[in-house]
Amino acid sequence: MNPSKPTKLNFDSLADSAGRLGDAAQTMEDGLVKLQATVTTESPWGADEAGTVFGMAYQMVLGHAMETYGSRCGQLVEAGSGLAEMAAEAKATDLAIEDLLASIAKNLGR
Numbered sequence: 001m002n003p004s005k006p007t008k009l010n011f012d013s014l015a016d017s018a019g020r021l022g023d024a025a026q027t028m029e030d031g032l033v034k035l036q037a038t039v040t041t042e043s044p045w046g047a048d049e050a051g052t053v054f055g056m057a058y059q060m061v062l063g064h065a066m067e068t069y070g071s072r073c074g075q076l077v078e079a080g081s082g083l084a085e086m087a088a089e090a091k092a093t094d095l096a097i098e099d100l101l102a103s104i105a106k107n108l109g110r
Contacts, residue, residue, distance in 0.1 A: 011094070014087035021080030029073045036066055 039062060045051040 009090060009094070011087050011091035014090070015084055018080045018084035018087060021076055021083060025073050025076035025080060028069070028076065032066070032069050032073065 045054050045058070
């Protein structure tokens with residue numbers, strides 16, 4: 001990155017990226033619902049003592065994993081929302097600065 005060269009943000013691209021993050025979160029959430037439906041069916045390991053012990057451990061690990069993935073879905077939604085807000089605010093700020101500079105130039109007679 002060259003500090004002497006101004007950086008120009010593409011606000012529409014940022015907004016599109018925010019939408020794609022939201023889409024990714026929805027896809028992840030849909031997949032999580034399907035996964036949960038698949039892995040929370042009846043105990044395929046059996047109802048004997050060994051199967052019961054394994055099932056209890058499995059359910060604990062599964063519960064933690066599902067909470068973690070669910071949390072990640074929420075984080076993606078928040079990131080997409082934050083990016084959309086940032087893009088809108090940055091675009092509004094950029095336009096306000098352009099208007100201010102144009103006004104100054106006009107007042108200076110340029």
